[in-house]
Amino acid sequence: MNPYLGGALLGLVLVAAFWISGRGLGASGAAKSVVVTGVKTVAPAHVEKTAFYQDYLKSHTNPMKDWLVFQMLGVVVGGFLSGAIAGRLKFTVEKSPKITNKIRLIFAVLGGIFFGFGSQLGRGCTSGSALTGMAVLSLSGFLSMAAIFGTAFALAYFARKLWI
Amino acid sequence: MKARIILATAIIPLGLIIAAVPENTTKPYKLTAEQLLEEVKSGTQFMQPDEIADMVIAKDPTLQLIDVRAADEFEKFNLPGAINIPLVDILNHEWEETINQDVKMNVFYSNGTNDANQAWMITRQLGYQNNYVLQGGVNYWAETIMNPQVPPSTSPNEEMAKYDLRKGAGMALGGAADASQPAVASAGGGAKPPIQKKDKKKKVQGGC
């Protein structure tokens, strides 16, 4: 798909989200719901005595019955549909030809740890904070966009072996 | 034709249109001009000094007096318990929680009625509730509460009762009242407007 056409469609999805639910798209919030639910299932006693979880559960009585969780389930279905139509369904590890699968996976986990942590600290990821924030012209949207992409550009040189 | 050019030819005109449209139509106010006119005509925003004096004396916790005059005027004289929000700062985010709430009854006052009424109009147009205006402002307050005029002895009883009430209020508030006069306990019959709870419009949640 042409990227500009794709962007316009994504923008329309975003507008639809605002029109229906008064909020934009997001992703990391769903992951947080999963994490909190997981901790609650594995170690309920720990959740009882940790202030953070108690605060979170006060505003989210059932963390899995959350707008973003349902939206992310949709993303998985939508991505699968698109991949199936285009014939891209395949178990692979995508990487630069110069590195091994093992290195790629280690860095993917590391990157995930950083992104997971950062998304909580910054109250939203690229979709929730940067994209949605920019569409409503909020200060935090532009700030997080600049911080995310600026840092990635600044560090690109050091990570070049992973990609090129 | 390149997609970038197609995008540009589509989105630049849209951007020009949206930039040319005046802001107040892209950001609708909660109250239309007609609705506001109705409220202005009925004048329900005005509070009489007597009612306010009663509430001040009773230390009514729901009353919040807001002085919309400049800070130096506020320093010189203010009504008991008042806070200062100069009219020019009324839209400051700092004050939003004070003037947009459903717990207290805010009463704006200025020297006359004018500035306070303007503050009320602005907050009302934003859809805020529970804001009122002190009729006559500080000037009228000083006249009626702090230095009430003795009505002529031919006045009807209600006038005399009102005078006694004001005298008492003035004394309680440290005005120039004759100590020999008995202070009349303020009757709690003031027409205090009910505090309107905010519309139960659901608040959107968000966050990633």
Added chain:
Amino acid sequence: MGPLVVYEIISENVNLFLAFVIGIGFGFVLESNGFSSSRRLAGMFYGYDTTVLKVFFTAALVGSVGLLFLGLFKWIDLSSIYINPTYLWSTLGGGVVMGAGFIMGGYCPGTSFCAASIGKLDALAFIGGMFIGILIFTEGYPLWEGFYNAKFMGSPVISEMIGTSRGFLTLLVILVALGMFWVGEWAEKKFARDDYKLNQK
């Protein structure tokens, strides 16, 4: 009349169902634009593939123009949509950490789920890491609570901060973004790679 859920035109459960539908649209568009490919996502930072930049900014432009037009026609009450709050230091700090994660992992949370849905194993690894990262945040919350809540600025909108209308600011953003697209297309030619095929039509 909009947002529908705010004016209680639809119930909470319908809202959740529509979230799922919106998600399908989101995932479909992401995948068909190649956001399920980490090399394409990372390509933006080396200039050989700037698809992400184009999609991301076009979406932001269409989103903000669309919202303003809906507001203009009174189809949506712009005062009741969610504007994300700004906590200056944690917004910037979080962004920096996310940027580092982006260049190492090659995904962001939304795209990793999308990529995992078509079988990318590195995306699954990224998601696993993301859960660990969030767990570190929630478990160690008292350690960064101060930083997390520092310098709260409310939910400022840039157009109000600089004293212009939303429409005018949107026009400026449009022009800046079109300039960036031009640079992006130039970079794709300049930094083209033999081992990477730019597959966009």
